[in-house]
Amino acid sequence: MxxxxxxxxxxxxxxxxxxxxxxxxxxxxxxxxxxxxxxxxxxxxxxxxxxxxxxxxxxxxxxxxxxxxxxxxxxxxxxxxxxxxxxxxxxxxxxxxxxxxxxxxxxxxxxxxxxxxxxxxxxxxxxxxxxxxxxxxxxxxxxxxxxxxxxxxxxxxxxxxxxxxxMDPPADPGAEPLPDSLRPMRPVEKARLPRDQEAWGFEFAWGGRRMPAYVEGGRTRFTDDRGRAVDGPGGLGSRLGASLGARPVLLDGELAVLEGREIYMIYDLLHLDGHPLLDVPYRERRERLDELDLSGPRWQTAPWFPGDGDAVRLAAADQGLPGVVAKRLDSSYEPGEDSGAWRFIPVTS
Structure with a gap:
């Protein structure tokens, strides 16, 4: 100069x-x-x-x-x-x-x-x-x-x-901040698996405590199933936030006890890099969640299985889990709703 x-x-x-x-x-x-x-x-x-x-x-x-x-x-x-x-x-x-x-x-x-x-x-x-x-x-x-x-x-x-x-307008004019609070979508209970299984994705029901996670600036805050602020287990929020760095993300998941340890199981992605994903089909949300490769000592991305509900239900029974959750591959995310697009099927009925 x-x-x-x-x-x-x-x-x-x-x-x-x-x-x-x-x-x-x-x-x-x-x-x-x-x-x-x-x-x-x-x-x-x-x-x-x-x-x-x-x-x-x-x-x-x-x-x-x-x-x-x-x-x-x-x-x-x-x-x-x-x-x-x-x-x-x-x-x-x-x-x-x-x-x-x-x-x-x-x-x-x-x-x-x-x-x-x-x-x-x-x-x-x-x-x-x-x-x-x-x-x-x-x-x-x-x-x-x-x-x-x-x-x-x-x-x-x-x-x-x-x-x-x-001092400038946002670099991405369409970007939106994370919501302050969001009530999670809930499945309705059914006795049987869907007949058209190829149109559904299947996840294990973990039997844990529902806790959406809001990650921004390397920090994490949690809400419960009614959208109220709650504390996460010690160390979970800071470590999960550090794994995502500067990316703003809203995750849906639950705190489950697996082999005697509390693990945050993540199974949906609702907001990423300034863009809401509520209207994006479940299949695409899950694929984008998998791309984040979220796995750590206190958290992991839950597995999902398109079109193979019978095998998932048998595996859930073998592992002592309460059931499976079937989610339509083309379904949007409906905050706070009991939706037939998601179904909980117990392992015994």
């Missing part, structure tokens, strides 16, 4: 101590013999065009995203717990952290346990940015990335706490 352009952008620097060693705080928190992170020995020197940005997904003690902007030979950095906002309707907290070396813009790896920032670091997005304003209290930029682009402003609120606001 030329001196003329820098004066126009704003003369104040954010982070560091002016003419001193701007990476002193960074080096003081890291042992180069233990961490794979870049730890340059020399003082930071201005080089480059002050136009590089990177967003890194950091699975540390709590999942967050690190926004880093090249400025005067270092990466000025903020930790953003919920990621960059996709809409101007919501501001996200951004906590200003120590300046990082420029080499950090390409860093991915595992920071060892016991070290500062221990956990997995991956690059979520990177590209270039333009500076519209840079002062001690406000930074306005235009980001050009592959996953996020647009005008953003960071403004200081108190101490190290800042907020980040998207």
């Amino acid at each position: 030329t001196p003329k352009k820098r004066k126009k952008d704003g003369e104040d620097r954010q982070g560091g101590d002016g003419g001193g060693d701007r990476l002193a705080a960074y080096r003081g928190k890291r042992d180069p013999g233990r961490t794979p992170e870049p730890v340059p020995e020399e003082k930071a020197l201005p080089h480059g065009d002050d136009d590089t940005f990177v967003v890194q997904e950091h699975h540390a003690s709590s999942l967050h995203w690190d926004l880093r902007l090249e400025r005067d030979g270092v990466l000025v950095s903020w930790a953003v717990p919920k990621g960059l906002p996709w809409s101007p309707d919501t501001n996200h907290l951004a906590v200003h952290t120590e300046d990082h070396p420029l080499e950090y813009a390409t860093f991915e790896g595992e920071i060892p346990r016991g070290e500062y920032g221990a956990g997995t670091m991956t690059i979520w997005d990177r590209g270039t940015y333009e500076t519209e304003k840079w002062s001690e209290r406000e930074v306005k930029i235009v980001i050009h990335g592959s996953r996020v682009s647009g005008r953003y402003v960071l403004f200081r609120t108190r101490g190290k706490n800042w907020m980040i606001h998207r």
Whole structure:
């Protein structure tokens, strides 16, 4: 960036101590013999065009995203717990952290346990940015990335706490936020399997507690079968949220006890990446849920079997499960309804 352009952008620097060693705080928190992170020995020197940005997904003690902007030979950095906002309707907290070396813009790896920032670091997005304003209290930029682009402003609120606001309209104008609450669809009970089994998908009935999961910004909240907020088992929400990262998702499932352990069994996908899926046929919702590959120590995607209800019912009886749930392959999701498009068939009748 030329001196003329820098004066126009704003003369104040954010982070560091002016003419001193701007990476002193960074080096003081890291042992180069233990961490794979870049730890340059020399003082930071201005080089480059002050136009590089990177967003890194950091699975540390709590999942967050690190926004880093090249400025005067270092990466000025903020930790953003919920990621960059996709809409101007919501501001996200951004906590200003120590300046990082420029080499950090390409860093991915595992920071060892016991070290500062221990956990997995991956690059979520990177590209270039333009500076519209840079002062001690406000930074306005235009980001050009592959996953996020647009005008953003960071403004200081108190101490190290800042907020980040998207100034443009949403990148996806058709995107909708997750609903605050949704009452799950329920099956009606029938004694027999459907005659036209090829038109149905079959799942095990787990006999658990119904708990839709709302995942956004790496965090998860749950509601019960009446749409009321409930707490999930300790650790489930944070781990499930971390597995989905920044993707906003609404899942339907239940907390079941399998072999003495509580497992969250996921069997429907109702909202994905800003788009409701309630009107999408069950077969497509299940296929898209399978593509998410959700499987972890406390959760898993429940299996489903198109067109083979007799075999599923026999397997349910062998495993001591209460029955099977038949779902029409072409059925939409009807929140809060007892619908004949879903049928619960007990293993004994």
